[in-house]
Amino acid sequence: MQEPFERALPFELADKLEAEKNLTDEEFASVLLCDYPGFSEYLAEKARTVREKYYGKAVYMRGLIEFTNICKNNCYYCGIRRDNSNAERYRLSEEQILSCCDAGYELGFRTFVLQGGEDPYYTDELIASIVSSIKARYPDCAVTLSIGEREKDSYQKFFDAGADRYLLRHETADKCHYEMLHPAELSFDHRMQCLRDLKEIGYQVGCGMMVGSPYQTTEHLVKDLRFLQEFKPEMVGIGPFIPHHDTQFAECEAGTVEMTVRLLSIIRLLLPDVLLPATTALGTIDPRGREKGILAGANVVMPNLSPSDVRGKYLLYDNKICTGDEAAECIRCMAMRIASVGYETVIARGDHVSFGTE
Numbered sequence: 001m002q003e004p005f006e007r008a009l010p011f012e013l014a015d016k017l018e019a020e021k022n023l024t025d026e027e028f029a030s031v032l033l034c035d036y037p038g039f040s041e042y043l044a045e046k047a048r049t050v051r052e053k054y055y056g057k058a059v060y061m062r063g064l065i066e067f068t069n070i071c072k073n074n075c076y077y078c079g080i081r082r083d084n085s086n087a088e089r090y091r092l093s094e095e096q097i098l099s100c101c102d103a104g105y106e107l108g109f110r111t112f113v114l115q116g117g118e119d120p121y122y123t124d125e126l127i128a129s130i131v132s133s134i135k136a137r138y139p140d141c142a143v144t145l146s147i148g149e150r151e152k153d154s155y156q157k158f159f160d161a162g163a164d165r166y167l168l169r170h171e172t173a174d175k176c177h178y179e180m181l182h183p184a185e186l187s188f189d190h191r192m193q194c195l196r197d198l199k200e201i202g203y204q205v206g207c208g209m210m211v212g213s214p215y216q217t218t219e220h221l222v223k224d225l226r227f228l229q230e231f232k233p234e235m236v237g238i239g240p241f242i243p244h245h246d247t248q249f250a251e252c253e254a255g256t257v258e259m260t261v262r263l264l265s266i267i268r269l270l271l272p273d274v275l276l277p278a279t280t281a282l283g284t285i286d287p288r289g290r291e292k293g294i295l296a297g298a299n300v301v302m303p304n305l306s307p308s309d310v311r312g313k314y315l316l317y318d319n320k321i322c323t324g325d326e327a328a329e330c331i332r333c334m335a336m337r338i339a340s341v342g343y344e345t346v347i348a349r350g351d352h353v354s355f356g357t358e
């Protein structure tokens with residue numbers, strides 16, 4: 001009689017997570033590690049029910065503009081880190097960024113995500129000017145920034161210029177682990193401070209971590225979940241770590257699709273109304289990774305809007321997908337993929353909606 005009871009326990013924990021949006025650290029670890037047949041599917045089904053309750057079948061599209069791969073930082077895992085002299089560097093002008101938005105608007109995007117390395121060429125004034133030009137041209141669109149760590153007054157300037165959202169992955173909620181992934185000049189405390197500043201200013205904020213990054217343990221992931229629960233971000237970006245050949249983690253193993261989708265489901269149950277992308281990295285380690293992500297509770301995709309001549313240069317990790325396609329082709333492909341699993345890409349800003357799920 002012992003066995004059926006033990007088999008049922010993680011399933012009960014999934015029920016508990018759904019009902020209480022909380023578990024003990026040990027219980028989180030069991031849910032992360034459980035390898036019972038059918039468990040991931042059980043969790044994914046719950047996550048889908050919750051996401052459909054709040055967001056129906058809608059999948060929001062964000063037009064991703066990777067506007068510079070020049071970076072002053074030297075994160076050990078990242079292909080565009082400062083010391084990678086093999087990276088072919090580029091930056092887009094304000095005009096080029098605006099023409100990406102023009103093309104994107106035509107294609108139905110109502111959110112533009114400006115992502116890049118930490119490139120000092122883009123001063124606060126230049127970023128603010130780019131944001132306000134986009135907002136002046138497309139007042140019905142949201143602008144999301146993902147340009148790393150700056151000081152609070154800079155974040156305030158971007159917000160005043162009209163930026164709506166900010167993505168800054170925390171990368172790991174464990175300080176020691178953070179220090180294993182970054183050189184000493186980067187500080188865990190500063191990154192966390194940035195996240196708090198962004199929230200205080202009034203952005204919709206996204207944080208997140210890589211799954212299966214070097215030295216990551218189950219305890220680290222539990223800490224990440226605890227952090228998400230406390231910080232209550234509007235968006236959570238997670239994707240598998242994928243090695244880049246020109247980094248010191250070149251020989252490390254990539255994160256898995258199984259652990260990434262399991263985490264997507266857990267995060268959906270923890271933060272029912274969160275905006276949760278099925279990322280390009282997930283699509284890179286598995287040809288149906290993004291579809292699996294959607295089926296596990298994700299509700300956002302971020303097709304690439306960068307001009308085709310620079311796409312192949314924004315390489316944070318090896319074998320990145322969609323580096324050759326035109327934006328229009330990306331959208332068509334994405335819409336088809338989403339439809340193939342019974343969901344629907346929509347033309348909408350897709351803001352975070354608080355459904356009072358406290």
Ligand code: SAH
Nearest residue numbers: 077078116117147148169240241242316317
């Ligand atoms: N410079 C900005 C944008 C970073 S790129 C910033 O600091 O926020 C966006 C994300 O890509 C990073 O936050 C990181 O989590 C992820 N990333 C970087 N290298 C990666 C790799 N090798 N595998 C998977 N994800 C990676």
